[in-house]
Amino acid sequence: MSNLAEAKEPNPEFTRKVVESGGKTVNLCFQCGTCTGSCPSGRQTAFRIRKVVRRAQLGFEEDVLPSDDLWLCTTCFTCYERCPRGVEIVDIVMALRNMAVKKGYMAEPHRKIAELVSKTGHLVTLREEDKALRAKLGLEPVPPTVLSDAKALEEVKKIAVLCGFDKLIIPGAK
């Protein structure tokens, strides 16, 4: 529990960034806690989505961006649906996550999947056993996606470069 001597000053500059990055409803929150009460992830963990929103509102950047809590939201939209103030909570989470990633916070399992998507155009690989089962089911062994079209794959890879996504997923990030 922090006392008054430790109380931090709000940082409206960070709050403004959250608003501009898609969390435009962040200031509507009056901290009723309907979101936390509805949260399936919060049932299993100490994650409290209300607190994430509060920290975003007050601009407590260093409390929110490096936090594991930010990644415990399954984006199920239950809180978003039930919020009596119409706070678009998932949009706020997404804005914060994007900001965290820009600062280099990306867990290794996420980095691996992001790398797979940006380099292969799919988030899982095509294994020999998949080809065999597809053939057995009467499907083309290689799906008619970027997996069977080198030019299409180049397009997807180029989008990653143009958006700077390839730079976000360099190994060794925080």
Add this chain to the structure above:
Amino acid sequence: MANKYGFFLGCIMPLRYPGIESSSREVLKSLGVDLVDMKGASCCPAPGVTRSFDQNYWMAVAARNLAIAEKMGVDIVTICNGCFDTLFETAHKLNHDPEARKKVNKILKDATGIEYNGTVNVRHFVELLYRDVGLEAIKSKVKGGKNLKAAVHYGCHFLKPSNVKKIDDAERPHVFDDIVEAAGMTSVMYKDKGMCCGAGGGVRARTPDVALKMTAENLKNMQAAGVEVIVDCCPFCHLQYDVSQPQLKDMPNKIPVLHLSQLLGLAFGMEREKLGLEVHQTKVNL
């Protein structure tokens, strides 16, 4: 009714549960819905593990997929909640916001040579079956079979956010249950029906233990209601329920997991071998 759609495959279905793909193709064909392949399409890309990282990249890759359908002159149908979320949200934004479209098209043009003009509609197959095909048409195809007690799992991104998706009531939905019942099953109410499977938002990838706890709670609630089968409409929820059960030592009796396309395949008398059930980790003994 337009009955020709670009079939958006995504990742989990074609690469981990191809039986969902073969079932979807056959079931939709038998109901008069023509599917055409979207050659060169990619991952939607997944909302949890790409939108979370960079929304501009997420939307640009999604716009490329929409542009493929636009060039073919078709709307899109998907059998996955994640793909539906990404493609629907992107189309919703780009079809109505010329400024956003202009921004994305700058990237798209540079990467692919084509632009997206904002004309594609994105359909989820459950909603397509309910609204366009109709329950009577589904009933007319049912060849009999067992009446199973089913736990219908809507997942999150089929209906929510409901102010954008506008398909059904997010708290008390019925469209999916109605289809399952039209197929001759009984949809059973269970505690916290409508709760997330646990896998979404990148939680399964980053903290699989947390995802598993949510899945276990859902399974406990389904089991308490005496269900015989779980029916999902999303390959990612499907995977989460299917691969989690063998890990749950305190759950001796497992509940088979079917994607709606597989359940309809069974009800329509499709050859069992075409359902791809052998890759399910939770044995399907129905």
